[in-house]
Amino acid sequence: MSTPSSITNLKQEIDYTKFARILLSRWYWLAATTLLALLIAYIYLWYTPRLYSTTAYIKFEDKQPDLTAAVSLNNYSRSYTNKIATESWTFRSQQILHKAVDYIDWQVSYYLEGRVRSTDLYPKKPFEIKILKQDQEFYNKPVLISGHAKGFKIEYQLHEKNISINAAFGKPISIPGVIFFITANPVFQTSAQYAFKFNYKQEFFERMGCGFSIAEAAKFSSVAQVSKTDPNPYFAADALNAIIRVYREKDLEDKTESAKQIIDFIDKQLDNLSLTVKSSGEKLKDFKQANNFLDLSSSAQSTLSKVTQMETMNRTYDLQLLLLRQLQQQLRKNDQTISLNFNLDGAVDPLLENLIVQWNELIQERLTLLSTYKEQSKLVQEVNEKLSILRESANQNMQANILRIIKQKEFNQRELKKASTGLNNLPTQERQLFGLQRDYNINEKIFSYLSEKKLEAQIGKAAVLASAKVIDPARPNTFPISPQPASVWRMAIIIGLASGIGLIFIARLLNPYIYDKDTIESLTKTPILGMIRHFPEKIDAENSQILSIAKPKSLFAESVRSVRTNLSFVASEKSSKVICVTSEIAGEGKSFVSINLASSLALIDKKVIFIAADLRRSKVHRTFNIKSKLGLSSYLSHQSELSAIIQSSGQENLDLIISGQVPPNPAELMYSPRLPELIHELKQRYDYILFDTAPIGLVSDALPLIRISDINLFVIRTGKSKISAAYIPQRIANEYQLHNTFIILNDYRMEGLYGSYYSTRYSDNYYGYYYADNNHHGAGYYTDDRPQPWWKKVLKWKG
Incomplete structure (x- = not known):
């Protein structure tokens, strides 16, 4: 047997078999928590x-028609990533969502x-509701409807x-704010309970925007993935398609806004000019008829051409x-892009066009x-x-262009005056014809x-x-994204098992x-002398049977x-x-161990x-049924002699x-000088002298004996002794320099839940093996080896 000094170098390793045994010891906890989670x-x-999701794919393209320089549409270059991020706010705008609701059958829900x-039965209708009259305020809660042989019955709550x-x-029905009638469809079942609700448009506006998302289908690509979630998969698809449709319409409207402005502006100018051209033409015609003029002279024609x-x-x-x-x-503002409504010759130079393109890119950013x-x-x-910086550069460029145009106009005005001086030599009537012809030609050219x-x-x-092209429209997806049964069941099993394991470790x-x-060895260096097994049968309170002899x-x-x-x-050197x-406290079996060991x-x-x-x-006298009251206390108090107190055990x-x-x-x-005399006297007669002392954790009676004993045995009982008990033997051994202090683990039985999941090894190849420290059955060698049911053998769990 190793001494305390020779087995201090121990090493504890995790034993996964023990770890599994701990979990299987309370398999019914795991089963209960798993069933509860399920x-x-x-x-x-x-x-x-259920929540469903549908997806559509759109491609952003910046294709422009081959137009003349006279019209410049709202076009600017930017990355598709920024475009998709920017357009996501356009998709969610109130203007888009409000218009998209008009493409959905939103007035009545079934x-x-x-x-x-x-x-929600959308888009199916087991019956059709036709609204005859509806006020601005109307009943907006669900109305129950059930069929019967003569028609149907509707029920609702009011106040x-x-x-x-x-x-x-087919007969009119009136509820607060609504007059309507109902027609049955073939799918209407009288045994079913239906409901309907009159909706405000605002409700569907909020529902349209809820669960909407847009993102790149692939990084740096021009294809966007547009998604919509809703409890009804058919509504999700219809709503998403409606939003995309309205977006494309608005995109087309925005892109043609510049051309529309041009057309509107030109129409106003043409309305004014048409009257002017007509008036000047009539004046010219009347003048020629009144004065018998057919045409101007050749010199006047030349001058007219230059002036015109x-x-x-x-x-221009x-x-x-x-x-x-x-x-x-x-x-002047930082929140709008710039569109060139006209691009007349000389008005916008290439540098200014480039500055405007950069301006539009920064606005989008x-x-x-x-x-x-x-x-x-x-x-x-x-x-x-x-x-x-761009604004300053563009302003400088435009100011320079304005000055250039003004100078060109001033130069043109001077040339116009020079060309007009030759008209003074013409006859009066020809000068008048010249003026009328000039006005007519100018107005006609401008027109x-x-x-x-x-x-x-x-x-x-x-x-x-439109810059957005629908690649794949939204279609109803009848597989829910939330909750997903497979994921929920899987998570329930994981949470159930984790909860059961958590309960096991909380209990531990x-x-x-x-x-x-192994728990004792992890707490103290005091060696374990052995483990006394739990006796499966009932033991009487007086321990009248010495079990090591009786069994x-x-x-x-x-x-x-x-x-x-x-x-x-x-x-061993002592004869x-x-x-x-x-032991630490009463009830740990020190008397039981002492009697059976003796x-x-x-x-x-x-x-x-x-x-x-x-x-x-x-209580030892009860175990051996001794009636005499003479004992150790009588001897130590000088009331009896040694020969009078020694009894035969039988x-x-x-x-x-x-x-x-x-x-x-x-x-x-216990401090009496007669105690050492007693021990000296008994050593002459006996090979072993066993003292069953009082619990050292409660009283100090045992200390005198501990100090003079050759071997000190500290009893720890399974399931009775607390963890603090494991520290006492080593503390006493250190305090009194004792070398033969050992621990006996009493009432040992396999307890899967509270057992340690460590195995102890010693550096000197001492494995701490004991006859009682095994998990095997006696195979008939022991009379108290209980046969176990097959299910306990499978789980390797012992009750």
Whole structure:
């Protein structure tokens, strides 16, 4: 047997077999928590409304028709990633959603009433409701409807009162705010319970925007994935298609807005010019008829051509100045893109066009940032600074163009004056004809010019395509995304098992008791002398049966013999050994262990004397049915001699001394000088002297004996002794420099729940094996080896 000094280098390793045994010891906890979790999952799946998702794919393209330079549509270059991020806010705008509702049948909702929840029947209609009259305020709660032989019955609540109306199909019905009639469809069932509800448009507007999302289908691609979730898969598909349809219509409208503005502007100019051209033409005709003039002279014709050309140029310069001043006004704000309504020759140079393109890109970048950051954020302020720089550069460019056009107009005016000086030499009537002809030619040219521009704008508008092309429209997806039964069941099983495992480890965490040797070895360096097995049968309160003798073939008796064998190797140099047996508190079985160990030693022809040294509440005299009151207390108090207190146990080689009468000063008696005399005297007669002392955790009576004993045995009982008990033997051994202190684990039985999941190994190849430390059955060798049911053998779990 290893001594305490030789087995201090221990190593504990996780034993996964023990870990599994801990879990299987409470398999019914795991089963209960798993079943409970599955029940909760079933209720959750039954009561939770399904949520469906549908998806459509659209492709953003910036194709532009081959138009003349006269019309420039709202087009600017930017990455598709930014475009998709920006357009996501357009999709969610109130304007889009409000218009999209008009493409949905939103006025009446139809439901099928179930025992747990109502089911939205959209787009199916078991019956048709035709509204005859509807006020702005109307009844907006579900109305129950059930069929019968003569028609149907509707029920609803108004001011906490139940109202019931029997009606026939096709007959007008009135409820607060609505007059309507109902026609039955072939799918209408009189046995079913239906419901319907009149909706406000605002309800569907909110429902349309709920669960909407847009993202790139692939990184840096021009294809967007547009999704919509809703409890009704058919409504989700219809709503998503309606939103995309309205978006494309608005996109087309926005892209043709520039051409529309051109056409509207030209129409106003043409309305004014048509009257002017007509008036000037009539004046010219009347003048020629009144004065018999057919045409101007050749010199006057030449001058008229020059003057007409210069006047037309002046009108063009005026239009260019108007365009540039409009651009200056648009550049004053940071929240709008710029569209070039006209691009007349010389009005916008390539540099200004490039600046406007950059301006539009930064505006889009700014809008994207504002969807995430605040106006005062650093990123937005950086974009604002870039816009300021572009605004300054564009203003300088436009101011230079304005000055250039003004100078060209002034030069043209001077040339016009020079050309007009030659008219003074013409006759009066010819000069008058010249003026009328000049006005007519100028107005006609401007009219023709504007008509040409209008035609170009109309062609451009007709050729514009929406930038979003539907690749794959939304279709109803009848597989719910939430809750997903497979995921819910899987999670329920995981949570159930985890909860059961959690309960097991909480129970272990709250357990204050010791159940196996590995727990003791993890707490103290004091070696374990052996483990005495739990006796499966009932033991009487007086321990009248010495079980190691009464049941010699039991597993219990074998475990006592293993302790006896180990004990023979301790203090082997001594011919007579003094053994002190104690524990922390009462009830841990120190008397039981002492009696059975003493009787087992007596069986191998060793002279043994058992001394009941617990002077406060010893019961050993009851075990051996001794009536005499003379005992250790009588001897220590000089009331009796040694020969008077030694009693025969009835077993060969085993004598005993009972505790005697309870003295008023038991602790002081244990310090009596007669105690060492007693031990000296007994060593002459016996091989083993066993003292069964008082619990050392409660009283100090055992300390004198512990200090003078050859071997100190500290009893720890499975399921009774607390963890604190494991520290006591080592503390006493260190305090009194004791070298032969050992622990006996009493009442040991396999306890799967509270057992340690560590196995202990020693560096000197000492494995701490004991006869009672195994998980195997006796295979018939032991009389107390119980046969186990097959299911316990499968689980390797013992009750």
